[in-house]
Amino acid sequence: xxxxxxxxxxxxxxxxxxxxxxxxxxxxxxxxxxxxxxxxxxxxxxxxxxxxxxxxxxxxxxxxxxxxxxxxxxxxxxxxxxxxxxxxxxxxxxxxxxxxxxxxxxxxxxxxxxxxxxxxxxxxxxxxxxxxxxxxxxxxxxxxxxxxxxxxxxxxxxxxxxxxxxxxxxxxxxxxxxxxxxxxxxxxxxxxxxxxxxxxxxxxxxxxxxxxxxxxxxxxxxxxxxxxxxxxxxxxxxxxxxx
Numbered sequence: 389x390x391x392x393x394x395x396x397x398x399x400x401x402x403x404x405x406x407x408x409x410x411x412x413x414x415x416x417x418x419x420x421x422x423x424x425x426x427x428x429x430x431x432x433x434x435x436x437x438x439x440x441x442x443x444x445x446x447x448x449x450x451x452x453x454x455x456x457x458x459x460x461x462x463x464x465x466x467x468x469x470x471x472x473x474x475x476x477x478x479x480x481x482x483x484x485x486x487x488x489x490x491x492x493x494x495x496x497x498x499x500x501x502x503x504x505x506x507x508x509x510x511x512x513x514x515x516x517x518x519x520x521x522x523x524x525x526x527x528x529x530x531x532x533x534x535x536x537x538x539x540x541x542x543x544x545x546x547x548x549x550x551x552x553x554x555x556x557x558x559x560x561x562x563x564x565x566x567x568x569x570x571x572x573x574x575x576x577x578x579x580x581x582x583x584x585x586x587x588x589x590x591x592x593x594x595x596x597x598x599x600x601x602x603x604x605x606x607x608x609x610x611x612x613x614x615x616x617x618x619x620x621x622x623x624x625x626x627x628x629x630x631x
Contacts, residue, residue: 389416389417389418389448390417390418390448390449390450390451390472390621390624390625390628391417391418391419391420391446391447391448391449391450391451392409392412392417392418392419392420392450392451392453392620392621392624393419393420393422393439393442393443393446393450393451393452393453393471394408394409394419394420394421394422394453394454394455395421395422395424395435395439395452395453395454395455395458395462396421396454396455396456396458396609397424397454397455397456397457397458397459397461397479397552398425398456398457398539398549398552398553399517399536399539400455400456400535400536400539400607401423401425401535401536401537401538401539402421402422402423402424402538403421403534403535403538404421404455404535404607404609404610405419405421405453405455405609406421406534406613407609407610407613407614408453408609408613408616408617408620409421410613411613411614411617411618412617412620412621415617415618415621417621417624420442422438422439422442423438423538424438424439424458424461424552425539425545425548425549425552426538426545435458435461435552436461436464436465439452439461439462439465439469440465440468440469443465443469443470443471444469446471449472449473449624449627449628450471450472451471451472451473451474451475451620451624451627452465452466452471452473452474452475453475453477453620454474454475454476454477454479455477455478455479455609456478456479456606457479457480457552457553457556458479459476459477459478459479459480459481460479460480460556460559460560460563461559462474462476463476463563463564463565463566464559464562464563464564466566466567466568467564467566467567470567470568471568472568472569472624472627472628473568473569473570473571473623473624473627474566474568474569474570474571475570475571475572475573475620475623476570476571476572476573477572477573477574477575477608477609477616478574478575478578478580478581478604478606478607478608479581480556480560480581481560481581481585481586481589482560482585482589483560483561484556484557484560485580485581517532517607519579520578520579520580520605520606520607521605521606521607521610521611522577522603522604522605522611523611526607526610526611527607527610531610535610565593566593566595566596567595568595569595569596569627570593570595570596570597571596571597571598571599571619571620571623572586572589572590572596572597572598572599573598573599573601573616573619573620574586574598574599574600574601574604575600575601575603575604575605575606575608575612576600576601576602576603576604577603577604577605578604578605578606578608579605579606580606581606583600586598586600597623599619599623601615601616601619604616
């Protein structure tokens with residue numbers, strides 16, 4: 389039995405993984421979504437501490453799964469605290485996408501720019517993130533509140549998210565090549581970070597392979613949770629046997 393640790397980057401919280409976690413458990417494995425911004429350690433970097441500690445506490449094969457902005461920081465952590473394998477899905481691999489740059493710009497002022505309730509409505513709208521899913525009805529207001537709400541509910545969390553996003557270009561530019569076996573699971577309809585980025589990355593790194601999810605957009609963990617879970621578990625079984 390393997391353990392899967394799943395992390396997501398802003399604007400989504402760990403709630404992005406709810407259905408994926410459920411499916412992995414149905415397949416007979418342990419799974420836990422980790423929130424990166426709910427606590428600030430007395431020293432060090434919050435996300436690095438959270439991920440390293442979670443990996444170290446696991447026994448048996450452990451696989452770190454990262455989506456979106458969390459893919460860059462996951463690459464930093466696995467070389468210092470290596471899991472059995474790393475799974476990256478629909479995140480920046482070599483540069484900051486335009487949509488992420490706009491997100492950073494909206495967080496530069498001290499304090500939230502707009503009330504949380506209004507921000508959630510904007511995220512749920514066509515000018516927000518509704519176009520990051522294939523079926524717009526999946527990205528309704530209730531889903532946005534559940535998935536994005538935990539990151540904007542209080543000033544301390546917003547401040548941690550702001551600092552993370554301000555440092556994200558540095559994390560992407562300095563992300564090392566993972567030293568552990570790495571699997572890319574990418575949605576083929578992602579317009580924010582096209583699958584061609586993943587194909588190029590996999591071709592340039594000998595320990596990296598790729599799966600493409602047909603019809604998967606940027607937030608395919610919401611729309612294709614069973615498919616990403618099945619692909620992750622199938623790959624993990626090969627890696628656990630090899631290891």
